[in-house]
Amino acid sequence: MRIFDATLSTLERALDVRLARQAVLAGNVANADTPGFQPRDLDFAGAMAAVAPGAVHAPGLEGVRRAGDVPLASAGALAPTSPEQFVAEVPGAAAGLDGNAVDLDRTLAAVAENGLQYGVAARAAQKKLAMLRYAANDGVG
């Protein structure tokens, strides 16, 4: 077990993708009353598989490994893809008379969920850094 493994860079990617998704969801909320608007979403699993290969444990995705097994080069190098590529229109509620398909309840639930997941990743990064600090300080603090 190495101290400097891919955990931090993977978490960093997760935070990036979560933030990108938050902006897309905010766009849906802002357009909750715009006639003809079709809601969008960002596919988190797809984006993560692209920007941090080997770090996603999801059914159907190959390369389920421990975080420590991911070579730093592949996980740490600048990913060629950006999470914004995974934005797509999603089927929302049945469109009303104005053609708007934003389901405000569902969107707000997604906003809350995404914010929570961001917090989880941020907390994990904080803990990882705390471990490094613990080791760096000879186990004091």
Add this chain to the structure above:
Amino acid sequence: MDFLSALRVSGTGLSAERTRVNLAASNLANAESTRGPDGKPYQRLDPVLEAVPFDAELSAARPGELQGVRVAEIQKDDGPGRRVYSPSHPDAGPDGYVTLPNVNPIHEVVNLMSAQKAYDANATSIETLKTMAQRALDIAR
């Protein structure tokens, strides 16, 4: 993609909804105004909302990814006003009828409620984003 772009998307939503509330308030206040600057009865105002590609730089590469909202125009409702028989009214026509504005208070109040809900939704989005930013700052603690 940064924290501020998501914030600004929600900001466009807040601003558009506030315009809706302003117009509904204007319509309600003028529900009985029988003359305006042009001498004719007040006509109710309606905002036309439009989704706008938010980040010009981002949208050039992948159009329509992040969408804010704006009030494209404020439309005058040309519908006929209510006609009330009131011969003593200074604005009554020769037949004794006064034309009142085409404002339906129930319609306006419902509009007001829906705008408030949408405003709240945008505020919730911003609140979530603020929590996320706080979590990100906590990483360094």
